[in-house]
Amino acid sequence: MNAISVTDRLFFGSEGGFADREAAEARVRDALGGADDGELFLEYRESESMVLEDGRIRSTAFDAAQGFGLRSVAGETAGYAHAASLDDAALARAAATVKAVAAGHRGIAAVAPRATNARLYSDANPLAALDTAARAALLAEIDAYARARDPRVKQVIASLTGEWQAVQVLRADGVRVADLRPLVRLNVNVVIEANGRRETGSHGLGGRFAYDRLADATTWKGAVDEALRQAVVNLDSVPAPAGEMEVVLGPGWPGILLHEAIGHGLEGDFNRKKTSAFAGLMGQRIAAPGVTVVDDGTIPDRRGSLTVDDEGTPTNRTVLIEDGILVGFLQDRQNGRLMGTGSTGNGRRESHAHIPMPRMTNTIMLGGAHDPAEILSTVKRGLYAVNFGGGQVDITSGKFVFSASEAYLIENGKVGAPVKGATLIGDGATALTRIAMVGNDMALDPGIGTCGKNGQGVPVGVGQPTLKMTGLTIGGTAV
Secondary structure, eight states: OOHHHHHHHHHBSSTTSBSOHHHHHHHHHHHTTTOSEEEEEEEEEEEEEEEEETTEEEEEEEEEEEEEEEEEEETTEEEEEEESSOOHHHHHHHHHHHHGGGTTOOOOOOOOOOOOOOOSSOOSOGGGGSOHHHHHHHHHHHHHHHHHHOTTEEEEEEEEEEEEEEEEEEOTTSOEEEEEEEEEEEEEEEEEEETTEEEEEEEEEEESSOHHHHHSHHHHHHHHHHHHHHHHHHHTOEEOOOEEEEEEEOSSTTHHHHIIIIIGGGBHHHHHTTOSTTTTOTTSBOSOTTOOEEEEOOSTTOTTOOSBOTTSOBOOEEEEEETTEEOOOBOOHHHHHHTTSOOOSOEEOSSTTSOOEEOOSEEEEOOOSBOHHHHHHTOSEEEEEEEEEEEEEOTTTOEEEEEEEEEEEEETTEEEEEEESOEEEEEHHHHHHTEEEEBSOOEEOOSOEEEEETTEEEEEEEEEOOEEEEEEEEEOOOO
16 A cells, blocks of 8 residues: 555544545645745654663653644745644635735745655554563663673663654645655663762664564673773763864764755755855855765665655655765755755755754765774874763854764774763864865764754764864863
């Protein structure tokens, strides 16, 4: 059964759905008359979570929600109304609200998104793959395994979360696009103690697939082993030094720095409004030679991937920076039309209660020519940052601050002691030009990213190879 037929059963003629699809389509046509663009976005979502702490289930939750969002676009203006029920009267009120946006406007309706037969993940509801008892048993097994692996373990927190989202996009021209989206995640956090010192390690993984992949013993044991490894490393950490120095970023998850420091600055809305540090620089060099960055929403099963975005446009592999030259921005339909480029399939929203905007999917720096060991050997004194925790960035200036959750000193080309409390400080535009070496070991993150923008959170992915950067400022705790 295809996505259209599944979503038709959820949204029309059923208990809790619109009484009649044709009547809803007529309402959309009337509401969007004279508008440049717009759509009715329908959503049904099931989500659940279970958290185990020290051998006991601390919390478990299940939620099911549905609703719609109706948008009308006229030039740079957009009207949006939403409701948490698929109620004909609510749709009528929403239509009256957004219709005012195009009053007196005589726009030419934008061409509908192109059709796609691609499927980047299974249509099946992933929550059906593991019942409550099986999930509880898996988390208990994770707890027991962690404690058996290292007697110094004092606390184990493990969680499983999953969701299944069904969406349908209806346009005034009668085009309908539907998608069925699975998403699961496993997190493991351990605390170990030795000689009166306690340290934490954590690891997570997930993607657009069912629980059965996470339930595979090789997978979840690998997550536990990684969390334990990080905790053991932190036991031996020393205070981080401070000052300007060379920094080597490890492959995979450290790409979150790339995502935050420059990714948002390459989104179309910020550049159209000229609030990005990269506004007006199309075709110019903004990064060191050898730096190529893409946003790829078409990678099967990845957390940031989508068969179609939340406007119904198929996602793409969009080149943003090619050999250091700015060549593209990420666009939704409205900003892409206003900038004359069209959508890149990056129109995303957190839910039916949110208006779409240009957002990243899986943002990746491609690999280069250097072996990681060669890169490390060139550093006389610096920092090797392998994993990151929290961070923040100012979109307008590009200034960022990131905390390293796992990092090591580099002395004379050798990786030395682990350090604690290191923060990386800089700005994205400058950091791009200070990439001195790009490794040949590009890797994707394990599937844990969530991106925030204007109060909306969406799942994303990142990736990069080992990188050497010069002249970054390190905020440390050593005295």
